[in-house]
Amino acid sequence: MASVAPFNPKRPVVTADDDNLSDTDIDSSTTHPPAAAPPSETASVRDLLDQYKDSARVVKALQRGDFYDADLDALWRLVPPHVGDQLSRAADALGTPLDAVERGLEDRRLRDEIERRHQAERRLAAESDETTDADEQALAAMAADTYTSDRLDELPQPEWLIDGVLPRGKLIRTNGPPKSLKSFVTLDMAASVGTGCDWHGHKVAPARVLYVVAEGASGTRQRVRAWEELRGCNMTDVDFYPRPVQLGDDPQLRLLRLYVQRGGYGLVVFDTQARCTVGVKENDAAEMGVIIDRLGLIQERTGASCWLVHHTPVGDDERGRGSSAVLGAVDTEFAVNRNRQAGTVTIKNTAQKDAEEMAPATFDVVESGTSIALTTSGGAGSAPVPEVTNNQLAYLRALADFEEVGATATELREEMGMAYKDRNKVSKVLGALAKKGLVRRTGSRHAISELGRRAIQRHRLDEYVQDDQKEPYEQQQLLNGEGDSS
Structure with a gap:
């Protein structure tokens, strides 16, 4: 597993009110190259022998230390007799006499026999009908937790952070x-x-939020200020931790759980899942099952909801990348898709275990302050915006300076600092923009249309979209040390 910087609860947690949230102060995910695996984590003796088909390779493997001294007895049992002399010389060179190997073999046989006896005892205990006092107490507890049909009404109903959308104390994921x-x-x-x-x-039951900004928090301040400007209120009780917390690391997880308990947080966001599970193979159901179990411990001990933000595989815009074990474990799941031409983003509730799924909701993406935010106004996304080239975008921006009056082709050419020989080029570009509805023409004058202004705005919005560019699909494959994860 990669060596990563641990969760540090003594490091200041940034709140939305901190204007000193600079790029340097909150640079994210300090990770280090993975340490070399100890010999016990290399391939087994039998696997290594499969790689070394002749005696010369086996000897080289011994000399490199690919084998534990304690495993040399297994080696002697597996290698062909005709390589014994060379292996003997190699063992001597490693300072492992043959009699030590023989003693190790006897010790191994003794340990194997003890383990076989323990397995037999456990099997007999599992099959026994006799009960102890502890067994009786456990059976009574099971009976108390078993519900008849008449008692099902006693089960607690779902509690919501956002009514009908975001449950309390559950596992949530956005893909x-x-x-x-x-x-x-x-x-x-x-x-x-x-x-x-x-x-x-949707009505909200307020709760403190801890947002783990694991991919890079350089744009967080701008996003927070954009939300505040659009909503007209301060983003209170949302704290930001600008480093990844590794969910696969027990010490880090324990510190996080204690921090959530002491802070009274009701929602913990991990943005993203991949950055908070470095070294964990997301395609492996067993490894991801351990992560889900650890998140469940946070939920059980703190009552907080845990929310993972995750990437989708290539060719699928809804399903979370990696093992389906997570899909079976999450209580609520969302899929997010952006329509650049329409200037909108759509949220689809793909899973909701304890209630009816929310109907898909589409929001306008609008410029606010120095970033973007979501609104339900319905204005910006009223019609698709055609694609424009960078060259056409430059013409639109220059034409926008003339406002409603507009400009002739000559005035526009001079405004853009172009030569007289480029007059035909200017006319050609203006014609293409007019055909797309981005420019309207009245006589010899050209003025930017509302659709043209929205095309400029869309390109400004694209500049604000930094979050998903930090972890391309191929980079995450290398992080997990695996191939195609779609």
Whole structure:
């Protein structure tokens, strides 16, 4: 497993009110190259022997230390007799006399026999009908926790952080492809939970939020200020921890759990899952099952919801990348997709265990301050915006300076500092923009249309979208040391 910087609860947790949230102060994910695996984590003796088919290779393996001294007895049992002389010389060179190997073999046989006896005792105990006092207490507890049909009404009903959308004390995950704005959507919901403000018409039960910004927090301040400007209120009770917390590391997980308990947090966001599970193979059901179990411990001990933000595989815009074990474990799951042409983002509730799934919701992506935010106003996304080239975008920006009056082709050419010989080029570009509806022509004058202004705005919005560019699909494959994870 890779060596990573541990969760440090003494490091200041940044709140939304801290204007000193600079790029340097909150640079994320300090990871180090993985340490060399100890010999016990290399391949087994039998696996190594499969790689070394002749005696010369076996001897070289011994000399490199690929084998434990304690495993040399297994080696002697597995190698062909005709390589014995060379192996004997190699063992002597390693300072492992043959009699030590023989003693190790006897010790191994003794340990194997003891383990066989323990397995037999455990099997007999499992098959026994006799009970102890401890057994009786456990059986009584099982009976108390077993519900008849008449008692099912006693089961607690789901509690909500966001009514009908975000449950309390559950496991949540948001999936989305690169540049889908899934981090913006997650922050939008988390901010409503922290402040207690309604989330686009849904009632909210306020709770403190700890947002683990594991992919890089350089744009967090701008996003928070954009949300505050659009909503007209401060993002209170949302704290940001600008480093990854490794869920596969027991000491880090324990410190995080204690920090959540002491802080009274009701929602913990891990953005992203991949950055908080470095070294864990996301395609491995067993390894991901351990991560789910550890998140469950946080939920059980603190009562907080745990929320993973994750990437989708290539060719699938809804399913979370990696093992389906996570899909079976999450209580609530969302898929986020962005429509650049329409200037919108759509949230689809793909899973909701204890209630009816929320209907898909589409929001306008609007510029706010120096970043972007989501709104239900319905204005910005009224019509698709055509794609434009960088050259066409430069013309639109120059034409926008003339406002409603517009400009002739000559005035525009001079404004852009172009030569007289480029006059035909200017006319050609203006014609293409007019054909797309981005420019309107009245006589000899050209003025930017509302659609053209939205094309400029869309490109500004693209510049704000930084969250999903930090972990391309191929990079995460290398992180996990695996191949195609789709």
